[in-house]
Ligand SMILES: Nc1ncnc2c1ncn2[C@@H]1O[C@H](COP(=O)(O)OP(=O)(O)OP(=O)(O)O)[C@@H](O)[C@H]1O
């Protein structure tokens with residue numbers, strides 16, 4: 042993953058400390074040209090700090106940042122070929138849409154005729170063709186969003202940094218902007234580095250995602266890899282929903298292990314990382330891998346649960362069930378009318394394939 | 406922050422004029438004031454360093470009497486201003502209907518935009534022997550001979566209260582605005598009387614406003630020249646008048662500088678005590 | 693006690709009366725001054741001899757109205773000039789100070805900040821005399837060493853400007869600082885991210901944001917300077933400002949022309965105050 046000319050941005054061994062507190066801890070990654078790269082992590086994990094170092098607002102404690110092969114150490118934020126879309130947008134309230142977008146071009150001493158042309162083109166791009174003269178206060182949340190992006194894109198940056206730009210929007214608009222952003226990125230071909238704490242945003246839009254926790258990178262990969270093959274318990278828990286059991290490894294057989302959960306179930310499951318017989322382990326299992334009343338039980342882990350409630354949510358409906366020991370489990374409920382008979386209070390049989398679960402050695 | 410480090414030019418652009426201002430117009434003149442206050446002439450008219458100016462102050466009763474008088478009257482004026490400002494502020498913030506609040510604040514502010522001289526002059530034509538009030542008193546037969554109401558200490562204090570009122574009312578109003586009505590309601594509900602509510606809730610809450618108001622009022626009164634000079638009696642000198650006399654009438658600048666420095670010491674001392682008592686910092690009070 | 697709590701009739705009545713008295717106390721001197729400006733009398737006092745505009749427009753020889761009173765007119769002009777320069781200088785330097793203390797970091801910042809607040813607690817008279825002394829010292833020094841007599845160092849127009857500037861700037865700085873503290877600093881970062889240098893950011897973003905506060909502070913500076921008496925008293929040269937000139941007249945016995953001037957001042961300041969208030973309301 043060394044710096045290559047095909048990477049718009051490469052960061053190596055980056056560290057940022059605030060006093061004794063390490064906000065970004067030895068982070069290394071590279072973003073290939075034209076890709077959509079997301080950094081996903083819970084609130085306070087250091088995402089903004091990382092982005093601000095790339096934009097030049099914070100000085101790294103150590104490590105370096107290269108943009109298009111050029112070392113950025115000592116380059117001021119106004120001289121870096123990156124632009125940032127701020128968490129709260131930071132549109133200039135005393136200027137109208139046009140002046141906001143022209144701001145960066147004016148600083149580069151671009152002539153007015155060209156500026157005019159560029160503003161028209163970029164407003165067309167983001168779907169706001171007739172809004173040049175509008176005041177910022179007159180725009181809706183989604184429109185402001187687009188102006189903020191246009192303001193940065195018009196400068197044709199090597200990398201566009203976006204700091205949770207959808208955070209301030211309501212749910213409906215967020216869903217819509219997600220798709221639009223992805224389309225926009227494909228159209229303009231600029232490299233996007235996108236940070237968010239919303240896993241669905243990251244999974245939907247990105248070519249590659251990195252999961253960040255407490256300043257460190259947990260796992261970097263495609264959305265499919267993160268969801269299907271989490272490498273750490275944190276990733277398994279943070280990306281998508283998971284059911285969790287604690288237990289002890291009783292037997293190893295090849296890539297699989299036999300785990301006895303604390304409530305006495307014996308399961309066969311795939312393992313990840315160092316796991317040995319006799320150690321405590323955590324077993325993660327996605328709701329949609331649990332099959333209700335399986336007909337072919339060959340090779341499956343089978344057990345009984347009692348339905349507590351039906352959490353109806355259209356295509357994403359689930360059953361909230363409990364084991365005899367009162368351990369809560371989520372089970373996906375396919376909406377193909379096959380299971381319409383299930384009622385709260387009923388006991389049902391569920392099964393899952395050993396490949397679908399994953400065991401990690403438990404942390405101490 | 407990186408931003409501020411990134412431009413030395415900006416720092417110097419701001420620092421230079423501010424440094425010039427503070428050094429040339431504040432620091433140097435006051436150092437000179439201190440230096441001058443130790444200067445004097447010996448019997449041959451030569452310049453010497455001496456403590457004589459300060460010795461004069463302590464040996465001549467008229468000087469330190471005036472000094473004490475000024476200090477005490479300033480404190481009294483500050484207290485009266487406070488006592489008057491409190492109910493006024495309370496009425497405007499908590500009692501009057503919100504519809505009239507803006508207009509009342511405006512009415513409160515307007516007179517203070519007018520030059521102090523005009524306001525004092527207004528009082529003079531009201532109060533003097535041939536003044537408007539005497540005219541009405543005579544007309545309605547309350548008195549048979551005009552009464553001189555100007556040129557005494559009480560009138561002077563009233564004038565000082567009048568001229569510095571605003572600087573007490575405004576900070577108290579802004580402090581009181583942040584006091585939640587429900588606190589008073591709750592106290593009332595729990596059976597507290599008005600006095601207890603004032604003591605336990607309103608006064609403590611307004612303390613920052615009261616402190617800054619008192620400091621500004623005290624400072625303004627202590628350093629006032631106009632009002633005591635025009636409204637006070639001829640024999641009731643204010644310390645600033647002593648300074649003026651030394652400078653303009655006797656042309657004894659060394660003595661005047663010593664008086665000036667003493668007045669500066671006094672005002673700093675009392676303000677410092679005020680800040681200590683209320684446990685505040687000058688920076689907080691200023692903002 | 694407060695709006696929402698029940699009050700006795702007597703309490704409300706007494707409190708209301710108190711407030712009326714207070715406002716009468718506030719406005720009585722101004723009102724009387726204004727009314728007596730129109731009295732057809734040689735003295736600013738009652739009885740009322742009828743309405744007259746003599747003290748505004750008369751051209752002598754017995755009565756000279758303010759519009760023909762060259763001495764007072766000259767004083768008004770001087771005050772305008774003084775206030776103009778003081779407003780300009782103190783606005784510029786005060787704004788610099790606000791930026792300096794709100795946005796920059798440098799050694800001895802706290803000491804300097806304390807110095808900036810000092811004029812708030814130094815009586816105006818003391819500011820006046822120390823500046824007079826310092827100017828005199830500087831003048832003597834320059835004359836002895838270089839043999840030049842610099843008029844600036846003697847009581848004069850510019851010395852008055854400097855004296856007033858020295859404390860009015862603090863007020864401007866405090867007003868602008870308060871506004872600057874409300875400024876969203878990500879706007880500056882955004883501008884910088886779009887390629888602006890530090891100075892461009894200040895010019896295009898921060899100053900635009902501060903404009904209403906700076907203009908308001910400038911207006912207040914103008915008014916403070918126009919009305920200043922205590923500091924000016926010691927620094928004034930052969931061209932007295934209006935307050936000084938009025939003081940000399942009041943002290944030595946007065947004619948209703950002072951009422952006429954006062955009336956103009958009252959009307960003028962009320963207008964300026966209202967305009968200022970209107971603008972600051974609108975911006976909020
Ligand atoms: N200037 C600073 N000084 C000290 N600590 C800081 C500073 N900036 C950030 N931190 C700390 O660094 C950690 C990471 O902050 P950061 O803003 O990068 O989080 P984030 O991942 O962007 O969170 P969010 O999703 O809530 O925006 C936080 O614990 C924060 O308290």
Ligand SMILES: [Mg+2]
Nearest residue numbers: 088089090128
């Ligand atoms: Mg953040």
